[in-house]
Amino acid sequence: MTETEHRAYFEEQHARLDAQLQAHLLDVVGGDFSSALERFQRWHRGLSRHIEIENTRLLPHVPEGARWAARVYLLEHERIGLLADEYEQRVQAVIKSPPRDELARRRAVLVLLDAAHALRHVLEHHHEREHMALARELPLALQAEVWAGEGDEA
Numbered sequence: 001m002t003e004t005e006h007r008a009y010f011e012e013q014h015a016r017l018d019a020q021l022q023a024h025l026l027d028v029v030g031g032d033f034s035s036a037l038e039r040f041q042r043w044h045r046g047l048s049r050h051i052e053i054e055n056t057r058l059l060p061h062v063p064e065g066a067r068w069a070a071r072v073y074l075l076e077h078e079r080i081g082l083l084a085d086e087y088e089q090r091v092q093a094v095i096k097s098p099p100r101d102e103l104a105r106r107r108a109v110l111v112l113l114d115a116a117h118a119l120r121h122v123l124e125h126h127h128e129r130e131h132m133a134l135a136r137e138l139p140l141a142l143q144a145e146v147w148a149g150e151g152d153e154a
Contacts, residue, residue: 009143010135014127051077057146067133076126083119090115
């Protein structure tokens with residue numbers, strides 16, 4: 001099996017999630033906060049499902065002597081979940097108290113983009129860790145079984 005085959009499942013899942021988050025951010029940039037919230041919530045549900053699958057079906061199979069122990073991934077998943085929850089609250093706050101003029105709208109956009117930065121940074125490093133280690137250390141057959149059909153609805 002080639003390195004590319006091992007990485008394909010994780011990369012496909014992460015690319016789908018990244019595209020959803022980018023669509024959310026494009027709504028933020030456009031000042032369409034209602035659509036941004038809907039897209040973010042859809043992304044957040046997908047992310048939660050992704051994390052649940054990894055935590056319950058993949059991480060129990062991390063081999064002894066792996067580059068990173070399953071605990072590292074679990075802690076990162078917890079951190080990502082907390083950052084996503086915090087960010088969603090910020091988007092909801094903008095909707096509850098909508099900007100009254102163009103300058104306020106631009107400021108709200110900037111606040112949300114700044115707030116999304118930490119989440120995106122942690123996600124990027126986490127995905128990189130999974131691509132460089134987890135995707136190579138877990139059996140390809142297990143990855144195929146676990147990710148089968150995931151993301152087909154997107």
